[in-house]
Amino acid sequence: MVPVLFNMLMRGSVRAFHDEAQHRPLGQHVAPKNILVRFQVAFERGFESFREKYRNGWPGRCPSSVATVAGIGILIVWLHLSFPLTGTRFFPAGRCRPDALHVRAPAWNAAWEAQQYFADVEAEIRRLIGNDQIKRDAR
Secondary structure: OHHHHHHHHOHHHHHHHHHHOOOOOOOOOOOOOOHHHHHHHHHHHHHHHHHHHHHHHHHHHOOOHHHHHHHHHHHHHHHHHHHHHOOOOOOOOOOOOOOOOOOOOOOOOOHHHHHHHHHHHHHHHHHHHOHHHOOOOOO
8 A cells, every 4th residue: 555655646756766767787877866866875875885884893893602692691690680779879868958848928028027937837837747757957
């Protein structure tokens, strides 16, 4: 279904590509006229070059499959052994800052009146939670 739709929708481009891709004698390469065809040819040439370099480079880097499999096995074992330690230093157990207390007081209040709002909220928290559960910030 897809090739049929492609041929139907891209009829002009397919015909131009077919005309440009006629069998030519070896060594007589004509630059394609269509910009998409030129892009495709350049991409394929670059990809094939990369693939050949990649494929030809592996034999020198990988002399023994046993050594490669052993190295990967050691890496997997090391990762499994180090997994329990992963993330343990993100949240150090040292002195942490307590949560801030946000109280919304009316904007027209003076500072000493806003202080009274904070005192009322702290007293209510102590009453609900218990005074022994609250630690004062020693700043």
